[in-house]
Amino acid sequence: xxPPPTSLPAEPRRLPAPIAAGQPWTALAPxxxxxxxxxxxxxxxxxxxxxxxxxxxxxxxxxxxxxxxLRSIIExxxxxxxxxxLIGESVPHLVRTVEALLACPVAGIDLxxxxxxxxxxxxxxxxxxxxxxxxxxxxLGALRAAVPGLLTVKMRIGFDDPANFxxxxxxxxxxxxxxxxxxxxxxxxxxxxxxxxDLIAQAVQAVRCPVLANGNLTSAGRAAAVLAQTGAAGxxxxxxxxxxxxxxxxxxxxxxGRPVSAVTLADVRAYVDxxxxxxxxxxxPERLQVARMxxxxxxxxxxxxxxxxxxxxxRRAQTEAELFSVCDxxxxxxxxxxxxxxPYPGVLARPNREGAIxxxxxxxxxx
Numbered sequence: 240x241x242p243p244p245t246s247l248p249a250e251p252r253r254l255p256a257p258i259a260a261g262q263p264w265t266a267l268a269p270x271x272x273x274x275x276x277x278x279x280x281x282x283x284x285x286x287x288x289x290x291x292x293x294x295x296x297x298x299x300x301x302x303x304x305x306x307x308x309l310r311s312i313i314e315x316x317x318x319x320x321x322x323x324x325l326i327g328e329s330v331p332h333l334v335r336t337v338e339a340l341l342a343c344p345v346a347g348i349d350l351x352x353x354x355x356x357x358x359x360x361x362x363x364x365x366x367x368x369x370x371x372x373x374x375x376x377x378x379l380g381a382l383r384a385a386v387p388g389l390l391t392v393k394m395r396i397g398f399d400d401p402a403n404f405x406x407x408x409x410x411x412x413x414x415x416x417x418x419x420x421x422x423x424x425x426x427x428x429x430x431x432x433x434x435x436x437d438l439i440a441q442a443v444q445a446v447r448c449p450v451l452a453n454g455n456l457t458s459a460g461r462a463a464a465v466l467a468q469t470g471a472a473g474x475x476x477x478x479x480x481x482x483x484x485x486x487x488x489x490x491x492x493x494x495x496g497r498p499v500s501a502v503t504l505a506d507v508r509a510y511v512d513x514x515x516x517x518x519x520x521x522x523x524p525e526r527l528q529v530a531r532m533x534x535x536x537x538x539x540x541x542x543x544x545x546x547x548x549x550x551x552x553x554r555r556a557q558t559e560a561e562l563f564s565v566c567d568x569x570x571x572x573x574x575x576x577x578x579x580x581x582p583y584p585g586v587l588a589r590p591n592r593e594g595a596i597x598x599x600x601x602x603x604x605x606x
Contacts, residue, residue, distance in 0.1 A: 252389055252417050254389065254417065254449065255289070255290065255320045255346060257289040257473075258289055258319075258491065259494070262491060262494045263471070263472060263473040263490075264290065264449070264451065264473030265288040265289050265290075265473055265474055265475075265491070266288050266289060266290040266291070266292060266420070266451055266473065266476070267279070267282060267288045267290070267291050267475070267476065267477070267480055267487075268292065268393075268453060268475045268476060268478075268480075269292035269293060269294055269295060269324045269349070269351075270294070270477050271294050271354075272534075273294070273481065273534075274292065274293060274311070275294065275308070275311055276310045276311040276314055276315060277518045278514075278518065279291050279315060279321075280315075281484065281510075281513055281518075282480060282484050282487075283317040283318075283319070284484075284513065285484040285485045285487075285488065285510070286484070286485055286486075286487045286489070286491070287317050287318070287319045287487060288476075288480075288487045289319065289473070289487075290320050290321075290322060290346065291311075291315070291319055291320065291322070292324050292393070292475075293321060293322070294324070295324045295325060295326040295351050295354070295365075296308055296323060296324065296326070297326060297327065298325050298326065298327030298332050298336045299327060299329065299332060300329065300332060302327075302332065302336065303339070304336060304339055304340060308323075312340075312343050312345055313343055313344065320346030320347075321344075321346055322345065322347045322348070322391055323343070323348055323349065324349040324350075324351050324393070325337070325348065325349065325351065326359070326364050326365050327364055328362075328363050328364050328368060330377060330378060333382060333385075334381055337385045338385065341386070346388075346389060347386070347388055347389025347390060347391055347417065347418075348382065348386045348388075348390055348391070349390075349393060350378065350379070350382060350390075350391070350392050350393070351365050351393055352366065352375065352392055352393065352394035352395070352407070353365060353366050353393050353394050353395040353422055354366050354426075355395070355429045355430075360398070360426055365426075366395055367398070367426070369394065369395065369397055369403055369407065369426060370398045370403070372406045372407060372410065375407060375410055376410050376413070376414075379411075379413070379414040379416065380413075380414055382414075383416075389417045389418065390415075390417055391416065391417055391418040391420070392411060392416050392418075393419075393422070393453070393475075394419070394421060394422070395423075395424060395426050396422070396423055396424065396435055396438045397425045397426070398425060398427065399425055399426070400425060401425070401438060404438060404441075404442075405445070408441075408445040408446055409445075411446045411448065412446055415448075416446070416448055417448050418448055418449055418451065419442060419446055419448055419449070419450050420450070420452075420475050421438070421439045421442045421450060421451070421452065421453060422434075422453040423435040423436055423438055423452070423453070423454040424454055430478075434454035436454075436465060436468050436469050439452045439465075439469045439471060440469040440470055440471075443469055443471055444470075449471075449472035450472055451471060451472065451473045451474060451475045452465050452466065452471040452474050453474070453475040453476075453477070456474050456476045456479060457479050457580075457581050457582060458479070458580040459486060459489035459490045459492065459580065460499070460580065460581075461581075462476070462486075462490050463493050474490070478588070479538075479582075481538040481539065482538040482539050482541055482542055482588075483502070483542065483578070483580070485500060485502055485506075488500065489580070499580065501577055502577070502578040502580075503574060503575055503577060503578060504543070504569075504570045504571070504573060504574055504575075504576050504578055505570065505575065507539065507542075507578050508566055508567070508570035508571055508574070511532075511566050512563075514532070514535055515528075515532050515559075515563075518535075525558060525559055526557065526558075529556065529557065529558060529562050533553060533556075533562075536562075537588040537589060538588045540553060540586070540588070541582035541583060541588055542578050542579050542581075542583065543570065544569065544586075545586065546586075547585075549565065549570075552565045552568075552569070
């Protein structure tokens with residue numbers, strides 16, 4: 240027998256208000272090894288999203304909330320709500336972790352049902368759970384009972400096909416989830432192929448909570464078009480916020496019907512410098528910091544030149560001086576030239592060239 244459906248609260252739980260009253264919500268997607276405290280602070284300098292989501296807290300028998308992820312909640316000075324994301328499948332340990340996180344100033348608890356990294360889904364967590372609606376039912380029931388405030392879910396449309404999609408949406412309703420984010424690809428598609436915005440629209444119609452659309456949201460114009468197509472309550476943007484940290488501010492301009500702010504290559508050069516300084520960790524060797532920065536630059540470079548010359552030169556740099564020499568040459572040669580809102584066609588980010596991390600990190604994103 241399935242557990243009884245979670246009863247609705249006497250007082251409806253409300254999501255935090257957007258920065259611009261009455262506009263669709265915007266959120267920075269949780270990205271492992273990216274959405275840490277430093278990156279959240281940098282993004283906020285250019286126009287914060289309405290919501291932040293942490294990197295996922297790994298939950299298992301020996302786990303404790305990772306201190307560096309806790310910093311993105313406890314030390315966050317952006318003024319925007321931060322949701323704590325969990326990945327795991329053990330109900331007792333998920334509940335134990337929730338209890339620890341609720342002692343921190345979290346906006347809510349988010350369950351990861353979408354990570355497409357093979358090393359993750361083979362453990363039946365993240366996107367792997369989409370193969371097992373019965374297990375998802377059990378987990379959501381336990382989390383709803385443990386979370387008095389906001390409970391949110393980020394999911395994909397299925398594991399290798401959308402066969403379970405409708406069933407998972409029923410569970411979102413059954414357990415009174417407060418916000419659902421849908422990435423319109425399957426787990427096996429990772430970040431390749433077309434995004435199924437039609438299935439995001441299906442989710443909007445099927446669930447009682449607001450839905451954020453996620454997947455290939457490249458610009459403010461694209462975000463507005465996807466909202467019109469899906470009827471979603473907002474958008475969640477990931478790697479394109481790395482390339483263009485102005486994107487959330489630009490979305491608010493577009494949603495309000497105002498002209499979207501232009502960005503120049505000189506603006507991008509200043510962003511690169513700020514990002515490098517903010518993400519530098521004392522004691523970490525220069526070569527490792529340069530390698531980390533290249534992961535960000537793989538996305539930034541999609542808007543620098545149409546033939547990928549910047550990316551080719553950047554990937555050969557080994558020292559901080561070499562890296563910034565490349566940036567100066569390509570970004571300050573024509574400092575007033577516009578940085579395009581969309582990435583150049585065919586210029587691909589391949590951050591996996593900079594190292595291998597077997598999680599839902601930048602290393603798993605190829606385009």
